[in-house]
Amino acid sequence: MSAPQEHVLAPANPDLAGLEHRLRDRLMLHELRSRRGLWNRLALGLALIGPGVLVMLGDNDAGGVLTYAQTGAAYGLGIFLPMMILLGFIAYLVQEMTIRLGAVTRRGHAELIWKRYGPFWGWFSLIDLVAANVLTLMTEFVGIRIGGEVLGIAAWITVPAALAFIAFTLIALRYYTWERVALAVAAFNLVFVPLAFMAHPDWHAVAAAFGGHGWVVPGGFLSVTFLVLLSANIGTTIAPWQLFFQQSCVVDKGVLPKDIVASRRELKLGIVGMMLVAMALIILAAQTLHGAPDASNLEFDAVLKSIDAKLGDVPMALFALGLMEAGLIASIVITASSAWAIGEAFDIPRSINAPPRQAVWFYAPALAGTTLAAAVVLLPHVPLGFLNLSVQVIATVFMPSALLFLLLLLNDRELMGEYVNTPLRNALSWAVMTGLIVCNVLYGIATLFPHAFGN
Numbered sequence: 001m002s003a004p005q006e007h008v009l010a011p012a013n014p015d016l017a018g019l020e021h022r023l024r025d026r027l028m029l030h031e032l033r034s035r036r037g038l039w040n041r042l043a044l045g046l047a048l049i050g051p052g053v054l055v056m057l058g059d060n061d062a063g064g065v066l067t068y069a070q071t072g073a074a075y076g077l078g079i080f081l082p083m084m085i086l087l088g089f090i091a092y093l094v095q096e097m098t099i100r101l102g103a104v105t106r107r108g109h110a111e112l113i114w115k116r117y118g119p120f121w122g123w124f125s126l127i128d129l130v131a132a133n134v135l136t137l138m139t140e141f142v143g144i145r146i147g148g149e150v151l152g153i154a155a156w157i158t159v160p161a162a163l164a165f166i167a168f169t170l171i172a173l174r175y176y177t178w179e180r181v182a183l184a185v186a187a188f189n190l191v192f193v194p195l196a197f198m199a200h201p202d203w204h205a206v207a208a209a210f211g212g213h214g215w216v217v218p219g220g221f222l223s224v225t226f227l228v229l230l231s232a233n234i235g236t237t238i239a240p241w242q243l244f245f246q247q248s249c250v251v252d253k254g255v256l257p258k259d260i261v262a263s264r265r266e267l268k269l270g271i272v273g274m275m276l277v278a279m280a281l282i283i284l285a286a287q288t289l290h291g292a293p294d295a296s297n298l299e300f301d302a303v304l305k306s307i308d309a310k311l312g313d314v315p316m317a318l319f320a321l322g323l324m325e326a327g328l329i330a331s332i333v334i335t336a337s338s339a340w341a342i343g344e345a346f347d348i349p350r351s352i353n354a355p356p357r358q359a360v361w362f363y364a365p366a367l368a369g370t371t372l373a374a375a376v377v378l379l380p381h382v383p384l385g386f387l388n389l390s391v392q393v394i395a396t397v398f399m400p401s402a403l404l405f406l407l408l409l410l411n412d413r414e415l416m417g418e419y420v421n422t423p424l425r426n427a428l429s430w431a432v433m434t435g436l437i438v439c440n441v442l443y444g445i446a447t448l449f450p451h452a453f454g455n
Contacts, residue, residue, distance in 0.1 A: 028047065029044070029047060029048070029254060029256075029259070032044040032047060033258065033259075044262065045262055045265070045266070048253075048255065048259055048262045048263060048266055049183070049266050049269070050179045050183065050249065050253055050266070051099070051245075051246045051249035051250050051253060051255075051263070051266070051267075052095065052099070052246070052263060052266040052267030052268075052269065052270040052271075053183060053186060053266060053269055053270040053273065054179070054182055054183065054186060054245075054249065054270070054329075054333050055095060055242050055245055055246045055249070055267075055270060055333065056091065056095075056267070056270030056271050056273060056274040057186040057189045057270060057273050057274060057277075057329060058186065058245075058329050058330045058332070058333035058334070059091075059236065059237065059239070059242060059274055059330075060189050060236075060273075060274055060277045060278065060326055060330075061136070061139070061140055061143070061236070061326050061327065061329070061330030062139055062140045062142060062143020062144070062323055062326045062327035062330065063136065063139035063140070063142075063143070063236060063330075063391055064236035064278070064326070065143065065192070065281060065322070065323055065326050066139075066143075066298070066299070066300060066303065067229070067232045067233060067236050068233075068236075068278050068281035068282050068285065069281055069284075069285040069289065069298065069303045070229060070232075070285070070297075070298050071229050071232075071233060071282055071285070072281065072282040072283065072284065072285025072286040072289060072290065073285045073286075073289035073290055073291075073292045073298055073303075074225060074229060074290075075217065075226075075229075075286075076286040076290040076291075077201070077202075077205045077206055077208075077209045077282075077283065077286045078209055078215055078216065078217070079209075079215040079217065080229070080233065080282055081206065081209040081210065081279055081282055081283075082209060082210045083233070084233075084275050084278045084279050084282070085275060087233065087234065087237040087238075087275075087278075088237075088271045088272075088274065088275045090237065090238060090432055091237050091238050091271055091274070092267060092268065092271055093425070093428055093429060093432065094238050094242075094243070094403065094406070094429075094432070095238075095242060095243075095246055095267055095271075096264055096267060097406055097407075097410050097421070097425075097429075098242075098243050098246045098247040098250070098406070099246065099247075099250055099255070099260060099263045099264065099267065100260055100410070100416070100419045101247055101406070101409055101410060101415075101416070102246070102247040102248070102249075102250030102251045102255065103250055103255045103256055103257050103259060103260050103263070103419075104257055104415070104416055104417070104419045105415055105416075106251055107251060107344075108244070108247055108248040108251055108340055108341070108343075108344040108350070109243050109244045109247040109248065109341070109344075109405075109406075110122070110125065110126060110129075110244060110248075110340070110341040110342075110344035110345045111344035111345070111347075112409055112415070113125050113405055113409075114344070114345055116409065116412070116415075117405070117408075121405070122345055124401075125401075125402070125405060126341060126342070126345050128240060128398050128401070128402070129240050129241060129244055129337070129338070129341055129402075130338055130341070130342070130369060132239070132240055132241065132391075132394055132398055133241055133334050133335075133337065133338045133369060134369045134370075134372060134373050135373075135391045135394060136239070136241065136330070136334055136391050137330075137331055137334055137335070137369065137370055137373035137374075138373045138376050138377055138391070139327075139391050140326075140327035140328070140330045140331045140334070140373070141159055141162065141163075141327060141331070141373055141374045141376075141377035142300070142327070142377050143300065143323045143324065143326055143327035144158050144159060144162045144323075144324050144327040144328060144331075145158055145159050145377055145378075146300040146301065146304070146320075146323065147300075147320040147321065147322075147323035147324035147327070148320075148324060150304055150316065150317070150320040151317060151320050151321070155377075155378060156378070158324070159374050159377060159378055160374070162324075162327070162328055162331065162374070163370065163371060163374045165328070166328075166331050166332055166335055166367075166370060167367055167370075169181055169182070169332060170332075170335060170336060170339065170352065170363060170366070170367070171356050171363055171367075173352070174352065174353045175252050175253065175351065175352040175353050178336075178352050179249075179253070182329065182332050182333065185325060185328055185329045185332065186329045188321070188322065188325040188329075189273065189277055189322070189325060189326060189329065190273065190276070190277065191318055191321060191322040191325070192277050192280045192281050192284065192319070192322050193276055193277065193280045194318075195280065195284050195311075195315055195318055195319060195322070196279075196280035196281075196283040196284045198311055198315050199283065199284050199287035199288060199310075199311060199315075200287070201283050201286065201287050206283060222442065222446060223446070224443075224446045227439070227442055227443040227446050228443060230439060230443075231396045231439055231440070231443050232396075234396045234399075234436065234439065235391075235394070235396035235399070237274070237278075238399060239398075239399065240398050240399060240402040241333075241334050241337045241338075242337075243402055243403075243406055244337045244340060244341045245333055245334070245336060245337035245340070248336075248337065248340035248341070248344070248350075249336075249340075250263065252340070252351050252352060252353070257419065260419075284307075285303070287310070288303075288306045288307050288310045288311065289302075289303065289306050292306070300323065303319075304316055304319060304320065307319050331370065334370075335366050335367065335369075335370045336352065336366070338365070338366035338369055338370075339352075339362055339363060339365070339366035339367075342361075342362070342365050342366060343359075343361075343362040346361070348361050348362055349362055350362050396436060396439065396440060397440050399436055400433050400436045400437050400440070403429065403432065403433045403436070404433065406429075407421070407426065407429050407430070407433075410425075411426065
């Protein structure tokens, strides 16, 4: 093992302007920890809610909504329903590591990569993240635009208004308030659950799907359609931005090693919400879109028209509102992930508590990327469905390298001490990373050579 690199754990460049707010938040948590009793424990648990719920409900973004709709349209009440539970376990395995890493080191993901592995790998991870974030943000603004148009609001109103709201929450609010506002927006993600009930599905068929019934995959498990939707579903469940976001969120919130257990519970809450919404969307699409031609290339317009035709105007309006919310909450958290990563990479003030005048280069680059994404979406003739699937698949392609850095850091005893990864966690993580690589390779072969697997 190499000699300890003390600069990794040296105090970060202090953000004096935001320090008072961060200290207040940490003192509040400290007071709640020091008190006994059920109500104080409940208050501490509620105060710690934030990073895990935001990262998972933000993961049910506008692109994810379309991916789940395409999945339900293509395969109905089949194999992808129980697969959501498996993906939930994988999401927990990955995101739990960011909790421990942030709580123990009190450093963001980008900062640790830069200081532990040097500028080359720092630039590599940062460029991957920012590029994927801008592409993902395009799909979020697509959802906001189309949801607004269904409700009779022009794109030139909804997209700039959403951009202004994202900028306002990031720049004008300190961390605690920003987190509470983001959580309030994220709560509307659950609107898709009652929509599944409105579709009146065959609940016996839903239950049977979890027992293996209906797992017939037209074209086989190596068909291009199955592989692209598999990659897209994985990409909308675990993505590089989530690692950077949750770890930086944990640091900015002031979570300590003693809060890891509570933070794990909060992450589980977020994952349950993510799985419920994902399964609700698949069920909804199975009832309204299953059998549609070229289902894996469906766009938002086709989904909304089908819901309107089969369920009526009110469910369609609720879906449109949910679509706008999904795009908005994802844009809020993805923009923050870019800001934190850039701030950490260049060792500048990097807290949402920092006043804009003293942290221009923390806020400006991230908002520039978000503005670029919004501008592209306002252009005519953008291939929305193709763009969405491409973004989700790109996230799957980038994920193995992001996961490798995470594993290296979690196995660094100099950094993690007693919180280092266990052999079981390592084995499971390597299995996930291997599965991602295999999925990427198979998808690449099936795309380049459509008849390679006999379909």
